[in-house]
Amino acid sequence: MRSPSRRRFLTGASATAAAAAMSLLDSGYASAASRDRALAATAARAVRVEGTTLEQAAAATGTGGYRRLAAGPGWPVVVRTELAAAGAARDTARTGVASFVQFTDLHLADTESPVRFEYLARYIDSAYRPQEALTVRGASSLVERVNSLAGGPWTGLPFSLVMATGDNTDNHEQVELDWYLSVMSGGRITPNTGDLTRYEGVQNSGSAAYWNPESPYQDTYKKAGFPQVPGFLGAAGAAFTAPGLRTPWYTTVGNHDDSIEGTLPDLGLLSSLYTGGGKIEGVDDATAARLADAVQHDPAAAVTLLLGLLTGGAPVREITPDARRAPFTPKQFAQAHLDPARTGPGPFGHGFTAAAAASGKLYYTFKIADGVLGVSLDTTNRAGWADGSIGTAQLGWLESVLQSYSTHWYDTDGNVVRRGSQDQLIVLFSHHTSTTMGNTLPDPYNLFEGRHTGAELVALAQRYPNVVAWVNGHTHANQITAHGHAVPERAFWEINTASHVDFPQHARLIELADNGDGTLSLFTTLVESAAPYATDFGSTSEPNLAALYRELSFNDIYATPAAKLGAAPDHNTELLLPKPF
Numbered sequence: 001m002r003s004p005s006r007r008r009f010l011t012g013a014s015a016t017a018a019a020a021a022m023s024l025l026d027s028g029y030a031s032a033a034s035r036d037r038a039l040a041a042t043a044a045r046a047v048r049v050e051g052t053t054l055e056q057a058a059a060a061t062g063t064g065g066y067r068r069l070a071a072g073p074g075w076p077v078v079v080r081t082e083l084a085a086a087g088a089a090r091d092t093a094r095t096g097v098a099s100f101v102q103f104t105d106l107h108l109a110d111t112e113s114p115v116r117f118e119y120l121a122r123y124i125d126s127a128y129r130p131q132e133a134l135t136v137r138g139a140s141s142l143v144e145r146v147n148s149l150a151g152g153p154w155t156g157l158p159f160s161l162v163m164a165t166g167d168n169t170d171n172h173e174q175v176e177l178d179w180y181l182s183v184m185s186g187g188r189i190t191p192n193t194g195d196l197t198r199y200e201g202v203q204n205s206g207s208a209a210y211w212n213p214e215s216p217y218q219d220t221y222k223k224a225g226f227p228q229v230p231g232f233l234g235a236a237g238a239a240f241t242a243p244g245l246r247t248p249w250y251t252t253v254g255n256h257d258d259s260i261e262g263t264l265p266d267l268g269l270l271s272s273l274y275t276g277g278g279k280i281e282g283v284d285d286a287t288a289a290r291l292a293d294a295v296q297h298d299p300a301a302a303v304t305l306l307l308g309l310l311t312g313g314a315p316v317r318e319i320t321p322d323a324r325r326a327p328f329t330p331k332q333f334a335q336a337h338l339d340p341a342r343t344g345p346g347p348f349g350h351g352f353t354a355a356a357a358a359s360g361k362l363y364y365t366f367k368i369a370d371g372v373l374g375v376s377l378d379t380t381n382r383a384g385w386a387d388g389s390i391g392t393a394q395l396g397w398l399e400s401v402l403q404s405y406s407t408h409w410y411d412t413d414g415n416v417v418r419r420g421s422q423d424q425l426i427v428l429f430s431h432h433t434s435t436t437m438g439n440t441l442p443d444p445y446n447l448f449e450g451r452h453t454g455a456e457l458v459a460l461a462q463r464y465p466n467v468v469a470w471v472n473g474h475t476h477a478n479q480i481t482a483h484g485h486a487v488p489e490r491a492f493w494e495i496n497t498a499s500h501v502d503f504p505q506h507a508r509l510i511e512l513a514d515n516g517d518g519t520l521s522l523f524t525t526l527v528e529s530a531a532p533y534a535t536d537f538g539s540t541s542e543p544n545l546a547a548l549y550r551e552l553s554f555n556d557i558y559a560t561p562a563a564k565l566g567a568a569p570d571h572n573t574e575l576l577l578p579k580p581f
Helices: 013-026 032-045 132-148 174-185 232-236 285-297 299-313 330-337 354-359 392-404 454-461 542-555 561-565
Strands: 056-061 068-073 078-080 095-103 162-165 187-189 240-242 249-252 278-280 316-318 364-369 372-376 408-410 416-418 425-429 467-472 479-483 492-496 507-514 519-527 573-578
Touching: 032 068, 056 542, 068 542, 095 132, 095 364, 132 174, 132 232, 132 240, 132 507, 132 519, 132 542, 162 174, 162 467, 174 187, 174 330, 232 542, 249 372, 278 299, 285 299, 330 354, 372 392, 392 454, 454 467, 467 507, 467 519, 479 573, 492 519, 492 573
Parallel strands: 078 573, 095 162, 162 249, 372 425, 425 467, 467 492
Antiparallel strands: 056 068, 095 507, 187 240, 278 316, 364 372, 408 416, 479 492, 507 519, 519 573
């Protein structure tokens, strides 16, 4: 989930933010000629660049208002040497070790759900997005992109896996989870709920607060240049066949997979409202402000306010009830992955086991490649709020895993401990980042267990030299951080990738290579979906819907694309670090 924002919207802000985002694409290059030279050097070093942002990336056309997208120049690789120097001969000596893909923050959304807060969009920018009816199709287009790639652009190694690092669903509904599993494994999907013959969400409400795509009504979005697209809602909810990944895939849990709209604790109080027949499409300004404040600062009060609104405190639209909207528990989340019909390219359970389904413990280890171990963590806090933390039991489990795969490490006083029997390089995966794990509210399901912050997790990882990376999402932004400048042998890289619901809608290819000179390189390459850049407002074809998903996200009047895009050192990179053994 995007971090909540209290800012109020001014209609002209969209174009300004979009223009700022596009200006970032050339940051670090004095001219187009210098960028082109950097691109040529990148292409000469890489095995291939096709199908990635090393080759081309979305760029805005026109000025002001609603802007269209087109293919723009690629983004050259940026070599980052904060943790180790770059040897001159490394390209010729390099040996590929691992190659995998990260998806994150797909937010597959049941936009007709009664338990959504679209009317809070001016206070919390993730409450409503004009493109959100297309999340399932957008995710399927991303799968198509990965399926089209032969392997990593730097090592040439085929991808061993795809890891989705949380917020796979938007509102932890069983129907959203079903869509996610079908997108990943393949199958027939109807991204619609309630009455499957019509749309029953806010985008045909006639309210000026939302984009009404099929109507000529001049809502706030159309006044900002958004188009009228005849047949849009019917096409968005129509059945289609998702190809599914050809690569084994795993799942990490995020806060939107665990709580109401990723923010409010799910204590079973709203289950009947999820599946019921009433949907709030708008409230007065004072009520909206009060609820938005509670969502951000007092989850328990927010639940009480929402219950009051849905039981007579606000106008409620009658919609078709649907039992598939029921929220799932952590145990049910794991169990759904164990359905043999969802195995796809494997592995069975996609990281989760029968023990996870019985206990609800959603953390595990898995093999990335020979000599490389993946560790998937659960950083959600069932007490609510968007940000996370980690429980004492899980933190202890993580340390035992690190010790099992290390021949030496540092104790808390900085002394070297030597007693392990094997060394493997380790990559951590979580939904939350090191800076968004400050939510240490007691877990209502484990009230006497301590909660631990991102800073504590960083400190633990730095005691184990074979931890080379921590890969995560949550912020919906591209940002790569070096940890351990002062003590290089205890260093690792934190790789945070933008979401696939907000622009720039990226996934990331990650490759690990041994440079043969005592250093490792982590290559991070961003990819977009397989959707074309050009859109046609008169078409509802599958490719055009996927293209509209990207273009609408760029123009979202509440979005901040400049903040999400990141800068060149957060895009396509080579991250150097010392080889730990």
